[in-house]
Amino acid sequence: MRKLFVRLWRLISSRAVTPAVIAIFLVLYALVAFWTDEALVVLMQLVRSNPVLTALLALLPLNSACCLIAETRAFWFRRRLLAGQELPVLPGLFDEEVPLALGALPSPATVTRVKGNLESAGYRTRVGERGTAAWRGLNGFPARFLYLVGVLCLFGGILVSLTTRVSLRGTVVEGESLPGAGPGEGVVSRISYAKADGLVLSKRLVIESSDPGSGRREEYGIYPPARFKGAFVYPRYLGVGVAFRFSAPELPAGYQQQAPLSIYPPGKEAEVAVPDTGYRLRFSLQAPADGSDPYSTGKLVINFKLLKGAAEVAAGTLASGGEFARDGYRLALLDARRVVVTDLIKDRGVVPIWLAGAFFLLALCYWVTVRLLGPRRELYITWRGGAGLALSRAEGRRRRHNELFHEALDRIADDSAH
Amino acid sequence: MIALKLVPHLVAFFGMATVALRGATRRGMLAGTALAGFLVGTGFAVVSTGSVSGQFSFSLVRALLALSFLLFCAVSFTALYQSLGGSLPVGWLERLSSRPVSRSCALFLASAAAGAVAGCRLGPAVPSWVWGALAAAAAVLVLAAVLLESRLPAGLSTSRAGYLALTVAFLLFSASWSTRLDLFAPLTMKVMKFTHDFVHQFFESMLIPDHLFIHSYLWGYIGLLFGKEVGFWGGLIIWFTPVVMVFLAIGLERLPSVAHLRQGAQRRRVLAEAIRTRRMRLVLPGLALVLLASAVYRSLYPSVEYWDPKPVPVTANAGGEIFLPRKGEIDLMDGKLHKYVFERGGKTARFFVLLTPSGKLTVDLDACAICKPDGYGQAEGTVLCYYCKTLIPLETVGKPGGCNPVPVPFTEQDDGIHLSGVTLINTWSGTVQSTTRTTEKGK
Numbered sequence: 001m002r003k004l005f006v007r008l009w010r011l012i013s014s015r016a017v018t019p020a021v022i023a024i025f026l027v028l029y030a031l032v033a034f035w036t037d038e039a040l041v042v043l044m045q046l047v048r049s050n051p052v053l054t055a056l057l058a059l060l061p062l063n064s065a066c067c068l069i070a071e072t073r074a075f076w077f078r079r080r081l082l083a084g085q086e087l088p089v090l091p092g093l094f095d096e097e098v099p100l101a102l103g104a105l106p107s108p109a110t111v112t113r114v115k116g117n118l119e120s121a122g123y124r125t126r127v128g129e130r131g132t133a134a135w136r137g138l139n140g141f142p143a144r145f146l147y148l149v150g151v152l153c154l155f156g157g158i159l160v161s162l163t164t165r166v167s168l169r170g171t172v173v174e175g176e177s178l179p180g181a182g183p184g185e186g187v188v189s190r191i192s193y194a195k196a197d198g199l200v201l202s203k204r205l206v207i208e209s210s211d212p213g214s215g216r217r218e219e220y221g222i223y224p225p226a227r228f229k230g231a232f233v234y235p236r237y238l239g240v241g242v243a244f245r246f247s248a249p250e251l252p253a254g255y256q257q258q259a260p261l262s263i264y265p266p267g268k269e270a271e272v273a274v275p276d277t278g279y280r281l282r283f284s285l286q287a288p289a290d291g292s293d294p295y296s297t298g299k300l301v302i303n304f305k306l307l308k309g310a311a312e313v314a315a316g317t318l319a320s321g322g323e324f325a326r327d328g329y330r331l332a333l334l335d336a337r338r339v340v341v342t343d344l345i346k347d348r349g350v351v352p353i354w355l356a357g358a359f360f361l362l363a364l365c366y367w368v369t370v371r372l373l374g375p376r377r378e379l380y381i382t383w384r385g386g387a388g389l390a391l392s393r394a395e396g397r398r399r400r401h402n403e404l405f406h407e408a409l410d411r412i413a414d415d416s417a418h
Numbered sequence: 419m420i421a422l423k424l425v426p427h428l429v430a431f432f433g434m435a436t437v438a439l440r441g442a443t444r445r446g447m448l449a450g451t452a453l454a455g456f457l458v459g460t461g462f463a464v465v466s467t468g469s470v471s472g473q474f475s476f477s478l479v480r481a482l483l484a485l486s487f488l489l490f491c492a493v494s495f496t497a498l499y500q501s502l503g504g505s506l507p508v509g510w511l512e513r514l515s516s517r518p519v520s521r522s523c524a525l526f527l528a529s530a531a532a533g534a535v536a537g538c539r540l541g542p543a544v545p546s547w548v549w550g551a552l553a554a555a556a557a558v559l560v561l562a563a564v565l566l567e568s569r570l571p572a573g574l575s576t577s578r579a580g581y582l583a584l585t586v587a588f589l590l591f592s593a594s595w596s597t598r599l600d601l602f603a604p605l606t607m608k609v610m611k612f613t614h615d616f617v618h619q620f621f622e623s624m625l626i627p628d629h630l631f632i633h634s635y636l637w638g639y640i641g642l643l644f645g646k647e648v649g650f651w652g653g654l655i656i657w658f659t660p661v662v663m664v665f666l667a668i669g670l671e672r673l674p675s676v677a678h679l680r681q682g683a684q685r686r687r688v689l690a691e692a693i694r695t696r697r698m699r700l701v702l703p704g705l706a707l708v709l710l711a712s713a714v715y716r717s718l719y720p721s722v723e724y725w726d727p728k729p730v731p732v733t734a735n736a737g738g739e740i741f742l743p744r745k746g747e748i749d750l751m752d753g754k755l756h757k758y759v760f761e762r763g764g765k766t767a768r769f770f771v772l773l774t775p776s777g778k779l780t781v782d783l784d785a786c787a788i789c790k791p792d793g794y795g796q797a798e799g800t801v802l803c804y805y806c807k808t809l810i811p812l813e814t815v816g817k818p819g820g821c822n823p824v825p826v827p828f829t830e831q832d833d834g835i836h837l838s839g840v841t842l843i844n845t846w847s848g849t850v851q852s853t854t855r856t857t858e859k860g861k
Binding site: 225 | 627634
């Protein structure tokens with residue numbers, strides 16, 4: 001059982017798992033791309049719906065967590081070894097392991113000479129009863145640690161986002177409740193839209209809502225997204241909600257409808273068909289002569305065209321509350337309000353993914369600094385019960401470090417020969 | 419003319435055969451296998467292009483080439499991982515691949531693929547004398563490969579991944595001479611599409627505001643990600659990554675440990691010899707790099723001419739409907755691409771009408787949903803996106819997705835076709851202009 005666990009642990013904490021899983025997903029992507037142009041979307045849907053693929057994706061955060069534990073353990077183990085603690089030398093802890101010939105164990109005088117040489121090369125040394133350790137530079141492990149935490153956050157976030165994300169698209173209209181709100185709660189009191197001088201955002205959109213019962217007021221902006229009932233409020237598009245009443249000579253009873261129209265910015269057209277009549281109403285937002293933004297000012301003037309089949313029957317302009325009448329045709333614009341088409345998204349993966357970015361940045365900064373200033377180089381010569389072992393490891397400037405390592409071994413061999 | 423057309427394919431076959439013979443024991447058998455594979459591949463391609471839909475044969479051969487490239491990616495990645503000290507349980511696979519039978523099978527498949535590429539280039543109607551000449555030329559080239567290989571320096575060898583690199587590079591080089599088999603252009607398109615989708619999904623997932631709320635200058639930078647250049651450079655990265663990984667795998671191979679040697683001169687000698695051998699092993703992957711680069715060049719500058727008519731201005735009636743007569747000054751049923759341009763309210767939309775091979779008319783924007791709207795030209799059996807150089811078979815024009823022209827809804831009547839001007843302008847605005855933000859400074 002223990003053997004099985006060890007093998008399983010070795011497999012899951014292998015560094016090969018993450019690249020292998022990513023390679024599998026790349027191959028899957030390539031195969032999907034042979035059949036469909038929407039390969040990424042299809043692959044995401046596949047991962048979402050297929051437990052095997054979900055489990056495969058889950059291997060990524062699992063592997064990074066296991067690597068994190070295994071590598072942290074190895075790091076502390078190596079530190080304790082260099083500090084002189086009596087521990088076995090596990091395979092893979094060092095780059096090079098050279099057994100010293102029997103009878104070639106260093107004398108105290110040799111150890112002193114080797115120590116002196118290494119110290120003159122900038123190494124710090126520690127001579128103990130069972131071995132001599134030398135090291136120099138800063139350890140790169142913190143960068144690796146941060147990187148692995150980043151990978152864990154990134155793929156954990158992607159997994160959570162893919163499997164649990166819930167999105168509801170709704171229309172936020174002035175004077176009405178937010179989508180998904182209970183009766184009387186989260187009533188949108190005002191939508192304001194103005195220019196902004198931010199570094200990234202050029203516009204400022206604020207959806208103000210109030211709760212008539214509790215009197216609590218909330219504001220939802222563009223970024224960072226605020227939350228309503230645990231869901232992010234993510235504004236997508238702007239539009240105009242119109243309520244109109246239309247009647248024609250052969251339709252005296254009239255037809256009334258409320259519709260959110262995607263007619264922002266001015267000039268963009270949208271059509272509403274009057275059912276079973278052949279009539280179509282084509283709306284657009286009139287651009288104010290002074291160049292102002294009608295959505296910002298709230299002065300929404302609507303251009304309309306009334307079409308029957310291919311023929312244009314009437315055309316005109318209406319403001320909220322206005323009415324058009326000619327040749328038996330009547331069109332009354334009962335109301336025109338600002339509308340924001342908004343997604344309400346419940347997603348616990350967003351924050352970990354952003355955190356991953358921060359971890360990667362920190363890891364990169366630390367790694368570059370350490371590599372430029374002084375990468376870690378370690379050397380350890382140990383002798384126990386007549387057997388000796390020389391160990392070496394370098395995170396950078398390997399050639400110079402190896403020279404020193406070989407010189408130290410040469411010196412030990414020479415001294416023991418004489 | 420036919421002989422000239424086949425020269426690059428025969429050169430590629432000759433190179434592949436020479437590479438396969440390197441270090442082999444049963445050269446005669448391998449040479450025969452290579453020849454048989456090439457002829458079988460050529461025969462299959464010629465017969466299938468004549469009997470099955472032309473598109474099927476090309477798609478099949480292209481899929482085989484893509485699979486060989488994927489295999490190359492996997493092998494190069496494994497090689498790099500192993501040279502960095504990683505261990506993988508692939509020993510059985512290495513033992514299997516080093517057997518003569520496996521080597522013969524691999525060579526047969528590779529030669530068949532090379533033959534299929536040449537066969538697709540030949541086309542269905544091949545006179546019998548061409549067959550004879552082709553078989554004779556292939557046999558002579560195999561003999562020449564045996565002779566050349568025996569005269570190459572013994573030190574000129576490489577790793578297994580290096581041999582595969584060269585074989586795949588010869589195949590891709592050969593395929594690049596046929597626009598319908600070329601892999602680099604579709605790869606750039608796929609990269610563009612992936613980048614486009616990835617950026618879109620990233621924005622959606624991370625709840626980043628849409629272009630409406632972001633400074634246009636900033637959106638201009640984001641828009642660069644939707645450009646042809648991203649597809650090109652991304653494609654280049656993917657194209658060359660496996661061969662670069664082979665370089666790295668060889669270059670980063672750990673030098674032999676010399677810590678047990680107690681003489682500095684001896685250590686240096688052992689290391690120098692190892693470094694020299696390592697450098698020699700880089701020569702063949704270097705040749706693969708050159709071949710892949712020339713395949714990219716061929717893909718970027720294909721020697722094909724396209725039918726590209728000037729767009730004819732059209733107007734809509736009072737109801738906003740555009741009418742195009744079936745037969746008038748322009749005959750919509752002649753199988754050629756007919757381009758039109760429509761302007762309304764300061765917005766312009768370009769579209770074309772085409773009779774597809776199935777005998778149905780299709781109306782599409784002269785643009786796709788991914789690329790900048792540089793438009794399409796018509797070649798034999800395909801239309802080509804001028805922006806990303808992707809070839810779209812005529813059979814698929816009228817279907818949405820990818821780099822296909824965006825279809826426009828229309829009604830076909832006896833007299834001609836009718837379509838809505840508003841729909842046309844809105845379709846253009848909704849799908850095309852979102853890809854042109856870089857030049858238009860915002861939607």
